[in-house]
Amino acid sequence: MGTDADDFDDVLSRARSGDETAFMRLWDHLHPRLLRYLRVLGCDETDDVASETWLQAVRDLSRFDGGADDFRGWLFGIGRHRAIDASRSRIRSRHRLLTAAVVPVAEPSPVEDEVLDGLSTRQAVAMVAGLSRDQAEVVALRIIAGLDTAAVAGILGKSPGAVRVALHRGLRTLSADPRVRALEEVDQ
């Protein structure tokens, strides 16, 4: 699905009225981004949390009132709450995961090559996850979720100014990361 707002609004409207094709277009477009956002949050069970998020979204879809941007903010807000619930119910240490040493593979092997070939999006998500918690979440919501500053501020309970500052600092940190340069070379 494209990101054109009118198209999104039309698809959203049809999904709300029970059109499964329209709903699955929403899902195709937003589910991968929801998974990446949850990974940035350090969620251990992203598939389960994302499933719970969509379950709640489907359940409450008929009561949802808003446009494309509102829907994205609503969906990712649900995802954030579900991720927080999951983290509370399972003792885990995001800090430990985020600071775990990245061990280079000693020499290439077929199975590792398979990973590296398709790693760019995963690696990009991991880089964002490596930022400070505030910066990582702002970068993820602004870029991955595609939310505007006001929506991100609403979800995080921060001022728009604080969101902009966190975004700038996060992007600056990422820009200085040599892996971002390497990623650019891979993409080219």
Added chain:
Amino acid sequence: VSADVPDPDLTELADPALNGLVRALTANGTADELAGRPATLAMFRDSRRRPHRRRFAVSLISAAAAVVLAGGIAAAYTAALPRPVQHIAYRMLGSIGVPDTHRPGSPARMPGFTATIPATAPAPATTVRPRPAGRPGAGTVPDLVLVAAQTRIPAGGQAVLSGWLAPAGRPEAGIRVRLLEHAAGRPGWRVAGTGVTDGHGDMSWPVPDLTSNASFRLMVRGGAVSSPVFITVVPSVTLGLAAGQPPSVGTLTARAPFAQAGDVVVLQVLSGGVWHRLGEHVLDREHQASFTVLVPASGDVAYRVVLPRTATHGAAVSGPVRVAAARATRGRRAPP
């Protein structure tokens, strides 16, 4: 950076390297990311088919709220409300002393109860085709209710199912009730056990040795059928390491005794704080799958396996296994 800094244009950042990062973060979904599509579609269809459940739940909550607002707190305190409504009142007001008359799985609630459940693997049984659940007898109170103490249990473990029979909110004792089971991957429903309601209209079944997902319902002869309860069985999965030949490789073996031969296990490696998919193998007849990995020249690498959910079991993840540098795997003592 000050708080009045302007929003950057994320579609065209000044730094071309960041544009590459943005493209990667917003790329179309991968096959892995979209793997849950069929399940989501099924969930959406199911939600469209069963709007009455939602109305029913809302009506129950509304009923509880109405009772409370109308002075039903006193009734709740004395456990005089219909059992489902009493249970909701307990959930809402338990902290201030409202009792719960329904405690799923609580042995104290089943005095004199008798039930028969085969403790061995399911034998061929009479196949029954349950009729659609009847309408609740009193409009907001279901006749026959089945609940599970836990809806996710370890493979080979025991599910505890409890039910109560209360037409029009009034418990009925001495009624024979059948527990029906529909095991994942098998056609039809079969009788898994029978029981007789006690003086509270309660009955309970421990269902041992569950090794695959299953749905359960209650049925009264010539009467109502309860809504189904779905139990997810979670198999254990372990990952072990054996030194390989040559010493620069190691063999990681995943074992999932309660999974099925042919199920897929996914090997993941921890990198950058995130678990990445390395590859996948299917479990053999011994419920095992092996992966050959490189032993790092220095430090260690953490691996784990994920057993994705299937129709017959839930998802499971092994504990991490660290593959240490070649020197350590050859048994040399690490320097203090």
